[in-house]
Amino acid sequence: MNNEAMGSTTAIIVAIFFLVTGSTCLKLVRLNVPPYKMRGELAILECLYELEGDNLYAVKWYKENEEFYRYVPKSEPKILSYRVEGIKVDHSLSDSKQVALRGVNLKSSGIYRCEVSAEAPSFASAHREARMEVIFLPSHGPHIAGSGKQYYMIGDEINLNCTSAKSYPASVLHWFINDQQVSDTEGLVRYPHVVHTHGLITTILGLRTTVAPQHFIGGSMKLKCVASLSPVLWQGEGESIVQSMSPLLDNREAMLLVKGEAIRNMITVPLLVITILLAFLRS
């Protein structure tokens, strides 16, 4: 390669470099998509950008690659929204930097993308995406059902099921005997999740164990089932998602734990009084 050819190659590379990284083109600074929303809530999705001297052509929002919102300042009307399942845009709360979704439901869960583009001469564009998950809280606590056995003696088999109310994501169940969590090796029976239409999930956890003397404290035994719901941790692509996730998650954990207790049976056996406490978790 001669000097002249090398010089022009360098010039082209420099030109491409400036086209790609040019300091005067628009930048997408931040995408704020709430990682979790309760069913029925209003969700505000923000797309923050800097034009850096460019003229805005359009801001477009997509859910799973389907466009549902467009803001074009030079057209009339400026705002257009398109029919996409699970999306109801509130035009009065939406503009060039945010889009508001009314009454989110399970179908609103998914990956949202904001795409910003500039007019000539730069025609620059930028996009980012993040996931939003809609949570459906159980309407009541879990319930315990079993063999309907009235009398328990040492050596008898306990065979009970704890069933959660419908929720999304799935509730996690734990059995406790006298406030001690029962482990898998001590008689838990795991059943597959029941998935209902609309994606709601019922979880069932069985307890199958033999009544032993150490189960009785002061002549009684307490059985409890606890259901909890924590949002799935999605690993987002933008750092902003991970940052906003931690404080939110703590909050959810406390809120989503459904709790409570009620006495159901008092069973008398010769020389032995067994109390079975059924625990219902209520928020």
Ligand SMILES: *[C@@H]1O[C@H](CO)[C@@H](O)[C@H](O)[C@H]1NC(C)=O
């Ligand atoms: C527990 O639930 C499973 C799955 O629905 C069922 O097959 C089983 O018979 C139930 N056991 C009891 C003790 O109710």
